[in-house]
Amino acid sequence: MFAEAKKYDTAAASGTLEQQADQAKSLQRKFDQMRKFNDSIPLKLLKARESTMAFFRPILQEAGLTEQQWRVIRALNEYEELESKQLAELCCILSPSLTGIINRLESQGHLKRRKSTEDQRRVLISLTDQAKQLFKELSPRLEGRYGDLTNQISKEKLQQLNELLSEIIHLEP
Amino acid sequence: MFAEAKKYDTAAASGTLEQQADQAKSLQRKFDQMRKFNDSIPLKLLKARESTMAFFRPILQEAGLTEQQWRVIRALNEYEELESKQLAELCCILSPSLTGIINRLESQGHLKRRKSTEDQRRVLISLTDQAKQLFKELSPRLEGRYGDLTNQISKEKLQQLNELLSEIIHLEP
DNA sequence: ACCATATACTTAATATGTTAACGAGATATT
DNA sequence: AATATCTCGTTAACATATTAAGTATATGGT
Known part of the structure; x- marks a missing residue:
């Protein structure tokens, strides 16, 4: 980014x-x-992503969160408890990066780890009440910005874009 | 990425x-x-970008180049000589990152710096013959992959995608 | 000429991306 | 049960992203 x-x-x-x-x-x-x-398509995708993130970044920055940290919090808010690997897949973050992100969020009191009892290798991660509270505060503001974003494009175009991106995502080299 | x-x-x-x-x-x-x-649009843009880069990454990796380094080489191949700032804008790389990228490419013998005579603050950057040669070798292979990518999508959809992305890029928060 | 301000690039500090390798724990195979 | 193999999370090493601050040079107004 x-x-x-x-x-x-x-x-x-x-x-x-x-x-x-x-x-x-x-x-x-x-x-x-x-x-x-x-x-080039990749470069345009990069620029487009940056343009959309510009809508949200200020709010996250004000809250002292990075984009990736917010993705993790958002996922955990929906899934309650997730393994590190599932979190990585959902958030599109590689395991080594995720380890650091989790460490920092944990030391900020935003989430907790626990080891799975059946499989000692797996780490289960969930939000603290503090993070749930933070999510409640930030979520509506970010949804509002998302609305501002999508309102600048027609529904049809937004639908088209979504479909085209899905198609791109499923391409196999 | x-x-x-x-x-x-x-x-x-x-x-x-x-x-x-x-x-x-x-x-x-x-x-x-x-x-x-x-x-979410930003996440889909991230995934889509990653899917497209998967077409090119192996070739770049084999050549020992990162994606960003290639963007710099590609821009310099077209523009002959550029200021650091122009390069940053074209490649969508922030100045501080670019400084490091240029340093590494320079120490690999891929490019040269010189100070502008009129404005001592500006640094002018250009490719070495070695890098021009490397470009000639890699470019056709990468173009081929780009063809493989675009051939999996209809011309109309590709055109649509380009237009939609341009529209997103020009959004103002 | 002098000074305040602006610009180009760099450095610093922290967070993340990326690949390879590692260690502990689980599985499969014998 | 013993061993090889696989899996999960982590660490290591390097490159890049991001923001803030610093340094040298230019510009504009006085």
């Missing part, structure tokens, strides 16, 4: 006015030359 | 057959409960 999109829109906003104009022309010329670069 | 999608598809493939069945039912029940979680 890269920074908020705005930070990338200021490239030409430097130097004198003449320099700005020169830079703008120069960049425009260059952009024309290499349409392929900017048209 | 998270790992190849396949790694997430094995969650239920552990334990005895009975356990597998139980887990599958349990997870299915849970999935039904929380459609919202998996339907």
